[in-house]
Amino acid sequence: xxxxxxxxxxxxxxxxxxxxxxxxxGGGVPVGAAxxxxxxLLAAAHNGRVQAGDPTAHGEIxxxxxxxxQADYTDTVLHTTLAxxxxxxxxxxxxxxxxxxxxxxxxxxxxxxxxxxxxxxxxLLNDRRCVDLMREFQRTRPALWAExxxx
Amino acid sequence: xxxxxxxxxxxxxxxxxxxxxxxxxGGGVPVGAAxxxxxxLLAAAHNGRVQAGDPTAHGEIxxxxxxxxQADYTDTVLHTTLAxxxxxxxxxxxxxxxxxxxxxxxxxxxxxxxxxxxxxxxxLLNDRRCVDLMREFQRTRPALWAExxxx
Numbered sequence: 001x002x003x004x005x006x007x008x009x010x011x012x013x014x015x016x017x018x019x020x021x022x023x024x025x026g027g028g029v030p031v032g033a034a035x036x037x038x039x040x041l042l043a044a045a046h047n048g049r050v051q052a053g054d055p056t057a058h059g060e061i062x063x064x065x066x067x068x069x070q071a072d073y074t075d076t077v078l079h080t081t082l083a084x085x086x087x088x089x090x091x092x093x094x095x096x097x098x099x100x101x102x103x104x105x106x107x108x109x110x111x112x113x114x115x116x117x118x119x120x121x122x123x124l125l126n127d128r129r130c131v132d133l134m135r136e137f138q139r140t141r142p143a144l145w146a147e148x149x150x151x
Numbered sequence: 152x153x154x155x156x157x158x159x160x161x162x163x164x165x166x167x168x169x170x171x172x173x174x175x176x177g178g179g180v181p182v183g184a185a186x187x188x189x190x191x192l193l194a195a196a197h198n199g200r201v202q203a204g205d206p207t208a209h210g211e212i213x214x215x216x217x218x219x220x221q222a223d224y225t226d227t228v229l230h231t232t233l234a235x236x237x238x239x240x241x242x243x244x245x246x247x248x249x250x251x252x253x254x255x256x257x258x259x260x261x262x263x264x265x266x267x268x269x270x271x272x273x274x275l276l277n278d279r280r281c282v283d284l285m286r287e288f289q290r291t292r293p294a295l296w297a298e299x300x301x302x
Contacts, residue, residue: 049220053219053220054216054219055215055216055218055219055220055221055246056207056212056215056216056242057216061207061212064206064207065205065206065207065208067206068204068205068206069200069205069206069298070206071298085241086241086242086244086245087238087241087242087244087245087246088241089241090236090238090239090240090241090242090244090262091207091237091238091241093237093238093241094236094237094238094300095206095238111241147220147222149245
């Protein structure tokens with residue numbers, strides 16, 4: 001385990017949940033993410049497909065973008081409300097983020113096996129609030145959900 | 152092979168090369184990408200880490216962003232001057248882009264095996280101009296190269 005990533009701040013996961021809720025309130029996809037370094041929040045953001053018209057702006061990508069250029073990510077933790085898709089999983093691998101805290105993988109399985117297979121520590125919270133947020137979104141906005149992840 | 156992706160426009164690969172050169176001229180990482188649908192150029196862009204201060208703006212991501220929201224990518228071809236990293240590979244998989252035209256994989260191997268393993272057709276051009284562009288960049292801007300891909 002990389003030093004400094006054994007623990008993570010639960011409050012930063014809450015920042016990801018809040019971002020997801022803001023995303024939904026803005027008419028978008030309710031996935032949020034937050035990047036933490038040694039207990040400090042670097043950035044939090046939500047999916048911006050609708051709000052920014054940007055298909056690459058998944059929560060995790062938007063968060064990494066908002067955090068700006070960083071020399072090193074090996075002492076960071078990425079929090080996300082939903083299991084990362086292939087793109088966001090690839091970003092985690094590319095940026096060498098050692099720990100990912102995932103709200104839920106029930107409504108979308110993502111690429112958790114690929115993350116784990118490449119040595120990333122995945123902390124799966126099974127957070128019911130995140131499940132409920134996605135289930136409601138998938139039920140009420142099926143076309144947008146299909147466009148964004150197409151599961 | 153998905154209909155419409157058996158062939159691709161060489162001129163669109165040239166658009167990726169031109170984007171890479173513009174990226175270098177602007178002080179950035181010289182990787183460019185172009186997205187094509189049935190012979191029509193949807194977008195071309197270059198890495199924007201320096202120019203936009205955005206670590207997620209690899210050439211391929213910047214190109215997908217520039218192309219905007221698309222309902223479907225299964226009839227597109229993505230051209231890129233350099234073998235896609237894990238993030239960009241993940242984006243290709245997530246967006247279900249069936250064909251990727253790659254300038255070179257000599258200066259950075261990328262994740263071509265992962266792409267092929269998931270059924271993506273990889274057309275590797277071994278373009279010497281792309282190799283020379285990257286070798287010169289890696290020699291003259293090693294810190295920026297390390298920050299961007301860290302190979």
